Amino acid sequence: MKDKVMNGMQRFSKAMFIPVLILPIAGILIAIGNLFTNAQLLETVPFLDNPVLTGFGTILSGSLVSILTNLGLIFCVGIAVGLADKKKAEAGFTSVLAYLVFINAMNNFLQLSGQLVDPTALRGSGQTMVMGIQILDMGVFLGIILGVIISLIHNKYADIEFDNAFQIYGGSRFVFIVLIPIVVLLAIGFSFVWPIVQSGIDSLGGFINRSGNFGLFLYGTLERLLIPTGLHHLVYTPFLYSSLGGVAEVGGEVFEGARNIYFAEIAQPNIGLLSQSVVWDARGISKMFGLIGACLAMYHTAKPENKAKARAILIPAAFTSFIAGVTEPIEFSFMFVAPVLFVLHSVLSGLSMVTLNLFNVRAIGPNGFIDFLLYNVPLGVGTTRWPGYILVGLLYFAIYYLLFRFLIKKFNYRTIGREDTSEQTKLYSKKDYQSAKATTAGQLIDDVVDPNPSPDAGIAATIVAALGGDNNIKTVTNCYTRLRLTVDDPNKVDENVLRQETGASGVIVKDKNVQVVYGLQVTKVRRSVDEFLGRPSED
Structure with missing residues (x-):
């Protein structure tokens, strides 16, 4: 049950x-x-x-x-x-x-x-x-x-x-x-x-x-802690789009939810400071600043011989997190090798929201820097107090960097660049992914792969083989960053192949549900898998 x-x-x-x-x-x-x-x-x-x-x-x-x-x-x-x-x-x-x-x-x-x-x-x-x-x-x-x-x-x-x-x-x-x-x-x-x-x-x-700031802290922490389960959307969605996130009358109409109120208020010219309910959508500090500090800490603690590899991996991931708010490639790089760091990240995410509230900052950046610019800057400093958002962000950049660096060295966590040569604690960059796409999986599944597969067919074949083959895969869907599947036998899933050969930055197997994190290219990966399996895609 x-x-x-x-x-x-x-x-x-x-x-x-x-x-x-x-x-x-x-x-x-x-x-x-x-x-x-x-x-x-x-x-x-x-x-x-x-x-x-x-x-x-x-x-x-x-x-x-x-x-x-x-x-x-x-x-x-x-x-x-x-x-x-x-x-x-x-x-x-x-x-x-x-x-x-x-x-x-x-x-x-x-x-x-x-x-x-x-x-x-x-x-x-x-x-x-x-x-x-x-x-x-x-x-x-x-x-x-x-x-x-x-x-x-x-x-x-x-x-x-x-x-x-x-x-x-x-x-x-x-x-x-x-x-x-x-x-x-x-x-x-x-x-x-x-x-x-x-x-x-x-x-x-x-x-x-x-509950004030305690409730805000709990909300922000849980929203990150549930990332591994994929259920974090169930935490923030009610606050953004229902009365849990506030009720306000704007322009003669009543709006419920932090995101709805924010959108309604910015559509009104010459408004004053945005409603306090906006704090429920202030989830961008950890994405735009905090995790960048974590990446810098992982780079500075990498082994000298692995610095170049760590740099090539972390820079694209940090850029994606800062610009588009896609954090999972970074989070999955330390989530399982150092769970304490992930708990710390979740706690700091909650604290960052409290800090913004304490300074009465009403700016938001839920999906990275592009959102931050479009949502806040046009409204002016007086409405959103967006410069305060940047100052808080820089503060948390430093906090993330110092705490991550200290804990990584203190407990010798095998984060990116610190793994042994035989280990594969790895976050794949776009370059790694493109390289993986150019290979085929003929040696893995000679009995099902076309003799002259295309690069997309090659990566799809590798994914299918690592998931136990066509007969083991029941359904294939995807969300913003993850390939989501149900399988008959989860024991047939080869997580190492998915990470090492297909560019997955994380794999989660829960009962018969499998989630494979590919980041922003997941839609293309999903399409190639559907084509390889010969199954129609309705999503």
């Missing part, structure tokens, strides 16, 4: 990527729109102050804010598609239909039972407008709950077909038929249950807020 729960959580965490990863794009475009409406910037750069540019900025930011007010639908579709085993496009279409049925069913029931409040007095009533329809304010949780239920029904009934006159009612049509009574009953049931749940969520949010 424990393994089934863990497997389900990991799969759910992966499905969350579909809606979560699209939202920062909306945020960046909102920030760009704000460039043309920000009063401070227009005073500094007068040629931007013209009706065409300001009108464009107003339209761009104003139109994209609508995404934040429809997160329920976005998460419903994204999770349904992510959890669907087959016919993903049909699952997405069905989820839109089910969502519309739900909100209208709830609205009608609330009206019949006399529970609808005056539409002009929604603030604090627990009700809201969703796509122009007044229902209980379930926020992003509505999309998550419906997405999971829809995917379960879809996976069970999507292949059912009928004969003769009933043929048109098979497949996805039958899924929708089954969902109608389920969704209507859910709408009625949640009309009674959700006010209680909402009260509990509000109480939890209040407890966390009352």
Whole structure:
């Protein structure tokens, strides 16, 4: 049962990527729109102050804010598609239909039972407008709950077909038929249950807020500690997109969640200091500064004969972490050889968020330096106090460097550049990966590899062989940095080959779930594996 729960959580965490990863794009475009409406910037750069540019900025930011007010639908579709085993496009279409049925069913029931409040007095009533329809304010949780239920029904009934006159009612049509009574009953049931749940969520949010910096520290620490399990998304997502991360009225509309409030506020010209809720999205210090200090410490403690190799490995990894916020290649380089360093990294990540809060800094950089520039600099120093973010970052760069260097030398941890020549504690650079791609796996799996494989086929063949072969691989998916698979026999997985021959910076085997960390090139790796296996990819 424990393994089934863990497997389900990991799969759910992966499905969350579909809606979560699209939202920062909306945020960046909102920030760009704000460039043309920000009063401070227009005073500094007068040629931007013209009706065409300001009108464009107003339209761009104003139109994209609508995404934040429809997160329920976005998460419903994204999770349904992510959890669907087959016919993903049909699952997405069905989820839109089910969502519309739900909100209208709830609205009608609330009206019949006399529970609808005056539409002009929604603030604090627990009700809201969703796509122009007044229902209980379930926020992003509505999309998550419906997405999971829809995917379960879809996976069970999507292949059912009928004969003769009933043929048109098979497949996805039958899924929708089954969902109608389920969704209507859910709408009625949640009309009674959700006010209680909402009260509990509000109480939890209040407890966390009352916990102050301790709650913030715990949040930041857990968000890093869960990296090995792939479940860290389940920690920060509720704070970014639900009432746990705060509730604020911006421009006459109510927004829930730190990221939503931030995007909504930066779309408003001439705002003051951003809301305190933004602190829940201040997770970038360890990515942009801390881990760079850790990399420098690993380089300075490397053996003299390994300095060149360590430099070639660490510089690309540090650059990726700083620019794009992709930290796993660095974290996996010391996570297993020196777990104490990973715990220290998690603790420092939590402390960095507390430090930003203590200095009242409202700048964020969740995905590295590019995000930091686009989100904060256009708003001006007075709004985000972004120079304080850089000063705190430099402080943590020094702390990471000093503590990592001391502990590596004190306990002789075999981090990059300190391993024995027979060991393979290695983080692969882009150069290493390209070199590995150019080799073939003919000696490993002569019976299944084409006599003249392409470089992509070669790396895919090596990966498949290291995972126990085609017959051992049940499913292949990926998230932002990891190849995620389920296998029949986890004992057949060769972690050394995956690291040494394919450029993986980390391998996690949990029951029948396997995660192989490839960084930003994971999508290309996934595609080559799918092609090698001859399996269609719907993700």
